[in-house]
Amino acid sequence: MFSKKKELFSNLKDFAGPSGELTLLEIGAGTGANFEFYPAGCRLICNDSNDNFNKFLYKSLSQNPHLQLERCVIAPAEDLQQIPNASVDVVVCTLVLCSVKSIERVLSEVCRVLRPKSKDLVGWIPPGS
Numbered sequence: 001m002f003s004k005k006k007e008l009f010s011n012l013k014d015f016a017g018p019s020g021e022l023t024l025l026e027i028g029a030g031t032g033a034n035f036e037f038y039p040a041g042c043r044l045i046c047n048d049s050n051d052n053f054n055k056f057l058y059k060s061l062s063q064n065p066h067l068q069l070e071r072c073v074i075a076p077a078e079d080l081q082q083i084p085n086a087s088v089d090v091v092v093c094t095l096v097l098c099s100v101k102s103i104e105r106v107l108s109e110v111c112r113v114l115r116p117k118s119k120d121l122v123g124w125i126p127p128g129s
């Protein structure tokens, strides 16, 4: 998946807000396997429902000092009430929707937290590619 992820995440900077900063929420971040693909200076909000991943996630953060951790939200992605409306530029979610309880509720939360301009632009790696 390395080359697919590299390609998919290559334009993340284009989603930066008016200040030039990019705030990225990763849902179900797990061990932080996607962190190496995020651009320098990216402000990262990590979400996972399972806090047992935290120590691996912090290890991955220490290996990716180009990222700024804003916060970790331990909660089901179906209910991200700790994250304000229209506050993030990008939401990343890989290998997670197959295990959530409600895809509809997760996607509804994704739409709520994304800044309006970000909703038009969606990246997708088809399963099995």
Ligand SMILES: C[S@@+](CC[C@H](N)C(=O)[O-])C[C@H]1O[C@@H](n2cnc3c(N)ncnc32)[C@H](O)[C@@H]1O
Pocket (backbone or CB within 6 Å): 027, 028, 029, 030, 031, 032, 033, 034, 047, 048, 049, 050, 053, 075, 076, 077, 078, 093, 094, 095, 096, 099, 100, 101
């Ligand atoms: C297969 S791992 C994928 C981790 C990472 N996204 C990746 O691509 O390597 C699935 C992750 O989703 C998390 N997860 C499962 N259900 C969740 C939910 N409802 N809300 C948030 N995270 C969830 C799990 O705890 C786990 O960290």
